[in-house]
Amino acid sequence: MDENVKFVVKKRVEKTIENLKKNNMKACFVEDEKGVIEKIKELLNDEDTVAVGGSMTLFETGVIDLLRDGNYNFLDRYEEGLKPEDVKEIYRKSFSADAYFSSSNAITTEGELYNVDGRGNRVSAMIYGPDKVIVVAGVNKIVKDLDDAIKRNREIAAPANTKRLDMNTPCKEVGYCMDCSSEQRICSDYVVMGKQLIKDRVHVIIVNKDLGY
Numbered sequence: 404m405d406e407n408v409k410f411v412v413k414k415r416v417e418k419t420i421e422n423l424k425k426n427n428m429k430a431c432f433v434e435d436e437k438g439v440i441e442k443i444k445e446l447l448n449d450e451d452t453v454a455v456g457g458s459m460t461l462f463e464t465g466v467i468d469l470l471r472d473g474n475y476n477f478l479d480r481y482e483e484g485l486k487p488e489d490v491k492e493i494y495r496k497s498f499s500a501d502a503y504f505s506s507s508n509a510i511t512t513e514g515e516l517y518n519v520d521g522r523g524n525r526v527s528a529m530i531y532g533p534d535k536v537i538v539v540a541g542v543n544k545i546v547k548d549l550d551d552a553i554k555r556n557r558e559i560a561a562p563a564n565t566k567r568l569d570m571n572t573p574c575k576e577v578g579y580c581m582d583c584s585s586e587q588r589i590c591s592d593y594v595v596m597g598k599q600l601i602k603d604r605v606h607v608i609i610v611n612k613d614l615g616y
């Protein structure tokens with residue numbers, strides 16, 4: 404990355420972290436996947452029950468492998484052979500996990516997390532239930548404000564996710580949101596996490612890389 408671009412990104416990250424902290428969320432900046440894994444090991448205890456929301460970032464950074472291979476009780480929604488009723492059970496059990504992992508569709512420099520879900524299992528666990536929520540996100544997820552967060556979801560995150568999930572939605576064809584009424588629409592629940600009542604329940608790990616959507 405060009406030195407001047409690096410400087411601008413760093414400034415944006417600093418402001419974001421400062422405002423996440425003002426909003427009662429813990430936040431830190433790490434260089435790479437190794438930094439993510441080290442930070443997560445610090446945050447977890449042996450035999451913790453852990454669960455995840457749908458996220459490419461968690462795969463890309465090796466978090467899913469860590470949860471599978473480590474000494475944790477992982478409620479693994481991705482395990483092969485699960486039936487839909489098993490996945491539903493995992494979603495419900497996730498609310499009582501010691502730690503819940505997710506990325507975020509966008510993080511504003513004003514210190515907010517913005518997420519859109521189809522089923523709502525991820526955003527609801529982020530809001531309430533697990534004792535700890537650990538959000539891992541690349542610098543590409545940082546946007547100026549909520550308007551830009553909404554735009555990011557409509558123009559990048561949601562269309563890319565419909566492509567990944569092979570959903571029959573117009574955004575998959577044109578590359579941006581068409582406010583569809585498709586039966587396979589993945590956008591149902593729009594959640595902004597602002598200043599948190601429970602201080603330091605949410606931990607945000609910002610990674611100096613482009614990750615996920």
Ligand code: SF4
Pocket residue numbers: 556557561562565572573574575579580581582583584585587588589590
């Ligand atoms: S509302 Fe429909 S068209 Fe818009 S991003 Fe969501 S799935 Fe795509």
